[in-house]
Amino acid sequence: MAAHPVSPLAPSSYPQLPPIAGAQFATGLSGMRYKGRDDMLVMQFVAGTTVAGVFTRSSMPGAPVEWCRKILPGGRARALVVNAGIANVFTGKAGQQSVKATADGAAKALGCKANEVYLASTGVIGQILPAEKLVAQLPKLKAALSGDKWMDAAKAILTTDTFPKLATATCQIDGKTVTINGFCKGSGMIAPDMATMLAFVVTDAKLPADTLQGLLKAAANQSFNCLTVDGDTSTSDTVLLFATGQAGNTPHAKPSDKRLADFRRVLTQVMAELAQLVARDGEGAQKLVTIDVTGAKSDASARIIARAIANSPLVKTAIAGADANWGRIVMAVGKSAEPADRDKLVIKIGDKPVTRNGMVRPDHDEAYATKHFKGTDVRIAIDVGVGKGSARVWTCDLTHGYIDINADYRS
Amino acid sequence: MAAHPVSPLAPSSYPQLPPIAGAQFATGLSGMRYKGRDDMLVMQFVAGTTVAGVFTRSSMPGAPVEWCRKILPGGRARALVVNAGIANVFTGKAGQQSVKATADGAAKALGCKANEVYLASTGVIGQILPAEKLVAQLPKLKAALSGDKWMDAAKAILTTDTFPKLATATCQIDGKTVTINGFCKGSGMIAPDMATMLAFVVTDAKLPADTLQGLLKAAANQSFNCLTVDGDTSTSDTVLLFATGQAGNTPHAKPSDKRLADFRRVLTQVMAELAQLVARDGEGAQKLVTIDVTGAKSDASARIIARAIANSPLVKTAIAGADANWGRIVMAVGKSAEPADRDKLVIKIGDKPVTRNGMVRPDHDEAYATKHFKGTDVRIAIDVGVGKGSARVWTCDLTHGYIDINADYRS
Structure with missing residues (x-):
């Protein structure tokens, strides 16, 4: 096992597993x-x-x-x-x-x-x-x-x-x-x-x-x-x-x-x-990220959109830097090539909605969003406004730790 | 313009563009x-x-x-x-x-x-x-x-x-x-x-x-x-x-x-x-990477495979670390979900082939491959052994610089 520091997201205790007969x-x-x-x-x-x-x-x-x-x-x-x-x-x-x-x-x-x-x-x-x-x-x-x-x-x-x-x-x-x-x-x-x-x-x-x-x-x-x-x-x-x-x-x-x-x-x-x-325990992870997509054409479509967000290096680095740059979430939805209505898109960071009518809400609370991104349990929800499909994806942020680990794995 | 250091891959001189009438x-x-x-x-x-x-x-x-x-x-x-x-x-x-x-x-x-x-x-x-x-x-x-x-x-x-x-x-x-x-x-x-x-x-x-x-x-x-x-x-x-x-x-x-x-x-x-x-000038780029895929089912399929390699964080970090970890190229071809014959796959790093018969060649020159990855002009060629499709993709490595730039863009 590589001598990397234990993830800050490691559980504080481990369950005691009982024997299984057989x-x-x-x-x-x-x-x-x-x-x-x-x-x-x-x-x-x-x-x-x-x-x-x-x-x-x-x-x-x-x-x-x-x-x-x-x-x-x-x-x-x-x-x-x-x-x-x-x-x-x-x-x-x-x-x-x-x-x-x-x-x-x-x-x-x-x-x-x-x-x-x-x-x-x-x-x-x-x-x-x-x-x-x-x-x-x-x-x-x-x-x-x-x-x-x-x-x-x-x-x-x-x-x-x-x-x-x-x-x-x-x-x-x-x-x-x-x-x-x-x-x-x-x-x-x-x-x-x-x-x-x-x-x-x-x-x-x-x-x-x-x-x-x-x-x-x-x-x-x-x-x-x-x-x-x-x-x-x-x-x-x-x-x-x-x-x-x-x-x-x-x-x-x-x-x-x-x-x-x-x-x-x-x-x-x-x-x-x-x-x-x-x-x-994602390599270099500092934050657990849960992405919920709703309002998609189908569950499969919702999952593709959720993965596009979860795998976006720009979204992942924004989370790493606690920069609540929701524009990158818009970008990731757009690049997924799945049906989505830009002008009905609702992005939520934590518990607060960020967007309405194809733009940022006048009451968008950037301080709240930034504070939420500073935590270790980041939740992003996106309604893409075209149907009833939904999906959840878990991921982590993209940090210097990932580069450290992977530019040097075999040595 | 952000005050990031000039890419080491910047050209040493710039062309003088003539006027265009009109x-x-x-x-x-x-x-x-x-x-x-x-x-x-x-x-x-x-x-x-x-x-x-x-x-x-x-x-x-x-x-x-x-x-x-x-x-x-x-x-x-x-x-x-x-x-x-x-x-x-x-x-x-x-x-x-x-x-x-x-x-x-x-x-x-x-x-x-x-x-x-x-x-x-x-x-x-x-x-x-x-x-x-x-x-x-x-x-x-x-x-x-x-x-x-x-x-x-x-x-x-x-x-x-x-x-x-x-x-x-x-x-x-x-x-x-x-x-x-x-x-x-x-x-x-x-x-x-x-x-x-x-x-x-x-x-x-x-x-x-x-x-x-x-x-x-x-x-x-x-x-x-x-x-x-x-x-x-x-x-x-x-x-x-x-x-x-x-x-x-x-x-x-x-x-x-x-x-x-x-x-x-x-x-x-x-x-x-x-x-x-x-x-x-890719954010954080230290190396220009050219990926050539041949032997694919079609040109479109070859391009999907080439992009899967070019977008793989594990391939990009291996190149950043000058770790000629060709196994990650195998992984990226595999994840593309495009037709490819594992046992006919030929990966070339620089000018030398690395694989044959679904495994590493006995004469694989790891020192050469590592040296090639240490350069600033990395060339990877992959023949996937199923057809005549081909594609070329350019990308760059994934480095700490990318994280630095993108975890801090708006501030």
């Missing part, structure tokens, strides 16, 4: 890149565990993403192996061989099939992953498996992150209490779709794999896909949801079943918490 | 924002001057852009009034009134019709343009009109630019020598389409307005539309081409006429020179 894990140090910190995670799941996944839409996916996509139709998971430091992306046939060797090694060590072993790697692109260094640690990690060191798991997968990211909640399915734990990593190269580079969610709910996939996709759309740090979509973005089935609930099959309503709500909530933690 | 101009200080420098330009054109224009595609265009679009079908120009400091964008009805008052004032002062007066404004968004301050200067400027102070004209329209941008060349139409002079401004909020905020090109060629429009559009596509600094499309982007008709050439009507081949070539060359000067 899931055990351990962390270790592979020695492939980092020193003095764990850089690999192994999770073992009980037989019968189902799995769902969503992945980067990049046309240049890493070998681990291709591996997970290939085995996902099986719907069963017995293990997860994650490493930080080398992403195993753009590594050609050698990358595929690394993936195969890691899955074979884990299958042998943990007594399952290779196509039940999920893999994720994060770090530098273009370096070949030395699978043997991961495999060599597996016996030791198998001996150390336990169910409650979630903080260790969350820390072992970090790269440029400055703090670990965890969330937990419980919900009810037919009166049975179900737990959902999640942790993730991500800080730069973060953009929709599939904002975080890696996120893992584990629940003891009993749910068929198809159902789980439907639930995950919907929740990702309201959480990780609402996130952008720099507009740069990663080649490795992976969200996996494992369900060990130990909670004893009835496994309803339809994702839209009303008896799964509480599960849907809480899954989205856990994933949204994780997504916001990524924005709070 | 075009006279003068600069002045309106007093609306800047002190100690001229901030307005008036040009007067001889009767019979034709005009062509291309403008921002923003859905939030400024009032001057709307004015120019409205009068452009007339095809005739007698005057141009430009001011720097206030952009007259997002100013509602008051903005339209400012435009009308300026055009009326210029028409009265110069003895022409208001709908022959072209207008452009650049600067802060959302402030109402005090037209009376421009109009008040017109009698003095009219008295000072001359044909050879192009450097003064180029300087009067600057905002955050750190150097003036001028280009000139001559060509032949049917054996008659024709001159093309151009100057422009632009430094941030620069993206295709319509990269520079303001560019003005003047020629003594005799060409019908329709013909001129076809020629300008084609040349813009090979020049200003190949340019991006920060991906932020301005609300004010304007390129106007005026043809005074004094060169005495035969006014061929078809833009594709082979007798206009030399004019087409030289017009594109002048505009491409201006576009590159904008990239060289």
Whole structure:
């Protein structure tokens, strides 16, 4: 992990994640890149565990993403192996061989099939992953498996992150209490779709794999896909949801079943918490920025507009400098090329509207807007005046810290 | 003009632009924002001057852009009034009134019709343009009109630019020598389409307005539309081409006429020179970056890929830090969502190929690539291996200077 100062937006305390029956894990140090910190995670799941996944839409996916996509139709998971430091992306046939060797090694060590072993790697692109260094640690990690060191798991997968990211909640399915734990990593190269580079969610709910996939996709759309740090979509973005089935609930099959309503709500909530933690740890971030777009032609159109604002370097630097330069928000709406009515556009900064009739309001309170931009929780709302579509996006400001981190990542 | 240090990429000398028969101009200080420098330009054109224009595609265009679009079908120009400091964008009805008052004032002062007066404004968004301050200067400027102070004209329209941008060349139409002079401004909020905020090109060629429009559009596509600094499309982007008709050439009507081949070539060359000067003055720029994409499904697809690379904060910061982190180029190609074959992708840095068979070449010369990135003229070429489309884009690196300038523009 790079020695960058901890984000000022880091949470002041971390949740204590309870064990999930049927899931055990351990962390270790592979020695492939980092020193003095764990850089690999192994999770073992009980037989019968189902799995769902969503992945980067990049046309240049890493070998681990291709591996997970290939085995996902099986719907069963017995293990997860994650490493930080080398992403195993753009590594050609050698990358595929690394993936195969890691899955074979884990299958042998943990007594399952290779196509039940999920893999994720994060770090530098273009370096070949030395699978043997991961495999060599597996016996030791198998001996150390336990169910409650979630903080260790969350820390072992970090790269440029400055703090670990965890969330937990419980919900009810037919009166049975179900737990959902999640942790993730991500800080730069973060953009929709599939904002975080890696996120893992584990629940003891009993749910068929198809159902789980439907639930995950919907929740990702309201959480990780609402996130952008720099507009740069990663080649490795992976969200996996494992369900060990130990909670004893009835496994309803339809994702839209009303008896799964509480599960849907809480899954989205856990994933949204994780997504916001990524924005709070955006490289160089000093402020968490929430952008709400309403009045768009459609929800999809609203999201494009919200992202255009969230990814605008001029908007992001204005926020960094606490310059409530709302003209740059007008610019960003305009460049999105989505339908918007300039003369009905309402921009709100914090709780106060800024514009009316295609111009600044006579009562615009610039001191208030500037004060709001000086805070660490910046809220911008835009009604574009043409329809009923809406979307929310989280991002952060663009600061000298981003340049520091990214002009010097590999050295 | 902000007191930023002159770009290290500024040209070491400036061309001397000759007079263009039929075009006279003068600069002045309106007093609306800047002190100690001229901030307005008036040009007067001889009767019979034709005009062509291309403008921002923003859905939030400024009032001057709307004015120019409205009068452009007339095809005739007698005057141009430009001011720097206030952009007259997002100013509602008051903005339209400012435009009308300026055009009326210029028409009265110069003895022409208001709908022959072209207008452009650049600067802060959302402030109402005090037209009376421009109009008040017109009698003095009219008295000072001359044909050879192009450097003064180029300087009067600057905002955050750190150097003036001028280009000139001559060509032949049917054996008659024709001159093309151009100057422009632009430094941030620069993206295709319509990269520079303001560019003005003047020629003594005799060409019908329709013909001129076809020629300008084609040349813009090979020049200003190949340019991006920060991906932020301005609300004010304007390129106007005026043809005074004094060169005495035969006014061929078809833009594709082979007798206009030399004019087409030289017009594109002048505009491409201006576009590159904008990239060289990108806010905070330390390096000019040329990105060539080949092997794409179409030229349009190649341009999207080239822009995805050129606008990637991670690529731009890697270049700033002279970190030849080609993995970020892979990422940017992948995020573009355009067809590309990962395993056929060839990335070249400078003159040397980096990748083959979906991975780094065994003979990759990292020392060479790093040295190339340390220079001020960075060249990246990517063949995406799926077709015959190609495109070139110019941009610059993303540095602390960009943050400095943009977190503090209005103060």
